[in-house]
């Protein structure tokens with residue numbers, strides 16, 4: 001199926017597989033409509049247009065989760081990036097490389113601290129506008145995991161664009177094998193990770209971009225500069241139990257790059273990372289070092305620097 005601008009595939013095994021998938025598809029359609037920034041009937045649209053709005057428990061919770069990731073990553077993830085995305089034309093696909101003046105003006109509206117969630121009331125101040133694109137699919141994959149559990153599905157795999165969510169193991173008890181795409185040739189892959197009960201989420205500049213005068217501009221923005229993040233990595237894959245966290249951090253660590261991303265991982269933990277650098281080197285945090293397979297060398301990042 002197609003939702004949130006991406007192709008989604010759902011697989012479930014067991015007695016209730018069909019019913020579980022039907023329920024998951026319904027949830028995808030509902031959340032796609034609730035969270036779609038550009039749809040006049042969505043809750044996000046209403047917040048952005050009315051500056052303060054009453055929203056569902058679920059929307060309030062997603063925004064609160066997003067704000068936590070914004071704060072934890074010191075704004076590398078910023079849920080108010082919308083005006084900058086808009087300026088570059090990523091919403092309309094009418095692309096435009098902004099002038100520094102335009103960027104300067106627009107960046108003044110980007111600051112997650114201008115968003116407040118109080119109960120079911122969400123308020124945005126100082127021209128801030130929400131874009132949940134960096135986290136929505138991760139939240140959705142968490143919801144699908146819950147739905148599969150409600151239906152007693154113990155084995156499944158869901159792919160939502162760059163987000164993969166594994167539920168349990170394969171029907172035979174083996175771990176799932178998830179591929180990490182080659183950023184330079186998406187029909188091929190660089191590595192695989194074998195996991196169970198985990199979200200595997202990849203952010204990469206190759207996933208959405210445009211080229212003007214020979215320069216390629218992608219859709220992951222450094223909130224400090226307003227330009228597409230160039231931190232020395234082609235992709236970042238996060239492995240975590242939480243799809244929401246994995247999604248938010250895949251975007252954030254793409255902005256941070258290898259060194260800052262490693263520092264963040266050492267400080268926070270609770271997830272693992274695969275970095276693919278601009279030089280096509282692969283760096284893997286120690287928690288999943290044994291689970292990653294690739295043709296070339298793998299550099300293992302240890303928790304304490306040696």
Ligand code: AMP
Pocket residue numbers: 076077078079081085131132133134135162202203204207219220221222223247250251255
């Ligand atoms: P992802 O593919 O998960 O890395 O998310 C990329 C999407 O998140 C973009 O299409 C934007 O909608 C949004 N986005 C871009 N840059 C950021 C950022 N620095 N923080 C939060 N969201 C962002």
Ligand code: MG
Pocket residue numbers: 133134135203246247248249250251252
């Ligand atoms: Mg993300």
